[in-house]
Amino acid sequence: MEEYNKIKEATAYIQSKVDLVPVYGIVLGTGLGALVDDIEVVAELSYEDIPHFPISTVEFHTGKLIFGLLGGKPVVTMKGRFHYYEGYTMKEVTFPIRVMKLLGIKKLLISNAAGALNPDFAKSDLMILEDHINLQTENPLVGRNLNDLGDRFPDMSEPYDLTLIDRARRIAVQHQTRVHVGVYVGVNGPNLETRAEYKMLRILGADAVGMSTVPETIVARQMSLPVFAISVLTDLCYPGHIEKVKIQDIIAAAEKAEPAMTEIMRELITQDEL
Numbered sequence: 001m002e003e004y005n006k007i008k009e010a011t012a013y014i015q016s017k018v019d020l021v022p023v024y025g026i027v028l029g030t031g032l033g034a035l036v037d038d039i040e041v042v043a044e045l046s047y048e049d050i051p052h053f054p055i056s057t058v059e060f061h062t063g064k065l066i067f068g069l070l071g072g073k074p075v076v077t078m079k080g081r082f083h084y085y086e087g088y089t090m091k092e093v094t095f096p097i098r099v100m101k102l103l104g105i106k107k108l109l110i111s112n113a114a115g116a117l118n119p120d121f122a123k124s125d126l127m128i129l130e131d132h133i134n135l136q137t138e139n140p141l142v143g144r145n146l147n148d149l150g151d152r153f154p155d156m157s158e159p160y161d162l163t164l165i166d167r168a169r170r171i172a173v174q175h176q177t178r179v180h181v182g183v184y185v186g187v188n189g190p191n192l193e194t195r196a197e198y199k200m201l202r203i204l205g206a207d208a209v210g211m212s213t214v215p216e217t218i219v220a221r222q223m224s225l226p227v228f229a230i231s232v233l234t235d236l237c238y239p240g241h242i243e244k245v246k247i248q249d250i251i252a253a254a255e256k257a258e259p260a261m262t263e264i265m266r267e268l269i270t271q272d273e274l
């Protein structure tokens with residue numbers, strides 16, 4: 001079946017089950033699901049029930065679309081996202097973003113866990129993305145272009161929305177939360193980087209490294225959706241600080257920063273005007 005028809009079928013199924021029309025789409029990263037607790041939930045759909053939706057495989061991802069009100073605004077949240085390293089194609093990874101756009105979202109907010117390459121960063125700090133470097137080996141836009149959804153050669157000169165970045169910084173100051181603003185580099189994973197690779201990524205100009213967010217942002221920007229993305233820095237990846245990382249440590253560091261990150265996301269949506 002044509003990709004666009006799959007997207008439309010998934011959208012139609014969701015609309016047949018859920019009345020709420022979401023204005024904000026939210027994608028929550030590894031260990032960062034707590035924002036969901038702030039949502040006045042109206043409906044939940046398991047990924048496995050939605051036609052053509054990929055099904056999440058990693059055990060700590062629950063795999064649900066959650067519809068409800070956050071700060072009084074209608075939102076749809078992906079609890080559990082798809083990563084390229086799980087074996088999905090980039091079309092599958094970004095399928096839910098296409099569907100959220102057709103459901104009506106006007107802005108996309110993303111969180112992720114990332115390694116800190118910038119030596120000014122500390123574990124469990126937050127970094128707002130102002131730009132990214134795509135080092136992933138498959139691009140979600142390769143193939144026949146879905147002209148109804150966006151351009152063949154979409155502009156990427158401002159991938160992350162400057163107004164949202166500004167507002168998030170102000171919110172962080174008000175809440176005395178330490179946030180950085182920087183460049184995220186997206187890699188395939190699933191292995192973490194070698195010391196030589198961390199050094200290279202820093203030389204390339206990145207402040208943080210992770211295995212997500214870039215494909216979602218590319219697809220959202222192709223559809224002209226403003227994007228806000230924020231990383232929780234779960235491990236230090238600069239010379240002298242590189243230590244063996246375990247996924248449990250990454251999740252623990254993410255959970256520590258989660259309340260501050262959640263606050264920023266919630267306030268950003270509460271204060272937003274379209």
Ligand code: HPA
Pocket residue numbers: 113114115116187192193209210211234235237250
């Ligand atoms: N590298 C890549 N992805 C990551 C890292 C890292 O060090 N930490 C969390 N996600």
